[in-house]
Amino acid sequence: MxxxxxxxxxxxxxxxxxxxxxxxxxxxxxxxxxxxxxxxxxxxxxxxxxxxxxxxxxxxxxQQPRMVRNLLSLDSYTHYRESLGERPERHVVKNEIVMADSRIAEELGVAEGAEVFTLGRVMLLSPGNSGYEESIYSVDLFPQLNQLVNDDSSMTKLLKERYGATMGKDRNMINVVSATTEIAELINVGVAEPVYQVDKTTFSNTGSRLYHSTMFYDARKVSFVVEN
Amino acid sequence: MxxxxxxxxxxxxxxxxxxxxxxxxxxxxxxxxxxxxxxxxxxxxxxxxxxxxxxxxxxxxxQQPRMVRNLLSLDSYTHYRESLGERPERHVVKNEIVMADSRIAEELGVAEGAEVFTLGRVMLLSPGNSGYEESIYSVDLFPQLNQLVNDDSSMTKLLKERYGATMGKDRNMINVVSATTEIAELINVGVAEPVYQVDKTTFSNTGSRLYHSTMFYDARKVSFVVEN
Missing domain, CATH: 1.10.10.10 (Winged helix-like DNA-binding domain superfamily/Winged helix DNA-binding domain)
Known part of the structure; x- marks a missing residue:
């Protein structure tokens, strides 16, 4: 046509x-x-x-241009915002200590039933475009972390300065899923609309498991770039 | 619940x-x-x-487990299938010489109006799960390539053996888009269903642009993994 x-x-x-x-x-x-x-x-x-x-x-x-995130440097939201000349804008919406079920135990390399800290944060990517990140930390590895976290926290910085944890490699898995009611509300998309679910395991510089994050982004508003 | x-x-x-x-x-x-x-x-x-x-x-x-593709080694479909112990199954559906429009000219680093070869192939990932790849090559750089290609061709191998082209880095951009009528038919998804569109520019080992590919995958059936 x-x-x-x-x-x-x-x-x-x-x-x-x-x-x-x-x-x-x-x-x-x-x-x-x-x-x-x-x-x-x-x-x-x-x-x-x-x-x-x-x-x-x-x-x-x-259509507006999409947000482009480089997957090989996905780990620091703070650094990402600063590279755009913007301040990070995060909002803690979940701060819970729970017992690890079998899936979490495997992801973190802890025993089933061990205490873990779940941190859920909504992060502004650009006006009208937010992501939701839910991270899980071993309480044994990061005691009292739940009390140190607030909207201003850069987790990369906090883990390093308070716990001496230095990040090494990470592994990201990208999927596209339908937004659940909870995710739809958090990142302002329609229920069942396609969203990226990025599962990330972060390892320390000595190769041990540090934490696990699951991030959700509007699939219509975010692009990922991978350069090798 | x-x-x-x-x-x-x-x-x-x-x-x-x-x-x-x-x-x-x-x-x-x-x-x-x-x-x-x-x-x-x-x-x-x-x-x-x-x-x-x-x-x-x-x-x-x-839900069936999704196909997992490692984005840092996305370049060789042949190698991917062989690593699964399967034979590659490709089907050429487009083989055309056209003139580069401004977008293609930029992607390939050729002059607008230069002859380019467009190769469209449907590739089987797993039973019931196909991807579509459309690649564009400069005719000047790869003369007669359109006559050498058939369903059995490994492009990586062909470019290397016939033209001495050695691949270096590549750059991948992942987007989620709605399937057009054409894409829906080629990879067997519903029209307007979410599909991955992966745009890849492949460079030679000396850093010059070799070719550009756009790949489409069913967003419900493919995962991407990135490890650094």
Whole structure:
């Protein structure tokens, strides 16, 4: 379809800049010299293909550029925000001591039933785009950590300064899952919409397991880059 | 909800193995001693959360394990299949010489309007799970490549043996997009369902651009692992 290609070309040449509203159906009809039905079909396909996004009651916009995170340096949210010249904005929403079930025991390398600290934080990536991170720490390895954490804490810094823990390698697994009610609310996406679930195990510089994190991001708003 | 946790525990302990059908609603009702409504709600939430999958007219099954691909060695499909003890299964669906538009010119580092070879292949990852890869090569750099390619070709091997091209670093960008009609048909997912789009630029061992690939995978069936 010719009009569709023309609109894509106009997006790619920044005639319609990222995040801007595109002209109305009537204007597109005139501009490209095609019927209203053809305009509608083209716009609808461009929404499906993520070139455009419909905002309820507000018209159709060119998709915003996604947040790009480098997976090989995913470990420090603080460093990520600072590299953008922004302050970290985190909010602790869960701070619990629980007993490790079999899955957690395996992930942390602790005994089943051992005390573990669960820390859940919502982190601002960019305006209107937040991620949720739930990390699990062995209480034996990091005693009283639950009392030291607040919205301002950089965990990388805290673990190093208070516990002498130096991070070594980590292992990340990326999946796309449907947002549960809880996740949907935390990162402001629709229930059952696709979200990234990134499971990360962080090891110390001597190769022992330090902690496990599970991060959730809006799959429509985040890209991952891996360079080797 | 207690029954939901019990079903998860039964999945994780492999009482309900991956890929197997779970008991009927009536059986679950009896087994866990709860009402039909509670069973239904639990199963529905477990489907949303990707623990279970409903197959139309065939009941509810435990989610199959996803294909795991290591992003840092994503370059060779042939090597990937061989590491699983399987033969590569590829099918060429597109073999075209076109003129580079501005986007392609930038990706390949060629002049706009230069001839490029577009190769589209469907690749089997595991039974019922295929990916689609569309690669673009400069005709100037790889003359006649379009005539050398068939379903059996390992591109890594071909580029090396015929053109002396040795791969160096690559750069991968992972996005989640809605499947277009074309992609949906090629990899057998529903239109507008979430699919991974992985854009990869491969450089030679001396740092020049060799080629660009865009790969599409069913986001529900593929995981990516990144270890540093």
């Amino acid at each position: 010719q009009i569709k290609k023309q609109i894509i070309a106009d997006i790619e040449s920044h005639k319609y800049p990222e995040g801007s509203q595109i002209p109305s159906e009537g204007e597109l009809e005139q501009k490209y010299g095609v019927s209203r039905i053809t305009v509608r079909r083209a716009v609808s396909e461009l929404v499906t293909e993520n070139f455009l996004v419909k905002k309820q009651g507000r018209g159709t916009y060119v | 207690q029954i939901k946790k019990q079903i998860i525990a039964d999945i994780e302990s492999h009482k309900y193995p991956e890929g197997s059908q779970i008991p009927s609603e009536g059986e679950l009702e009896q087994k866990y001693g709860v009402s039909r409504i509670t069973v239904r709600r639990a199963v529905s939430e477990l489907v949303t959360e990707n623990f279970l999958v409903k197959k139309q007219g065939r009941g509810t099954y435990v």
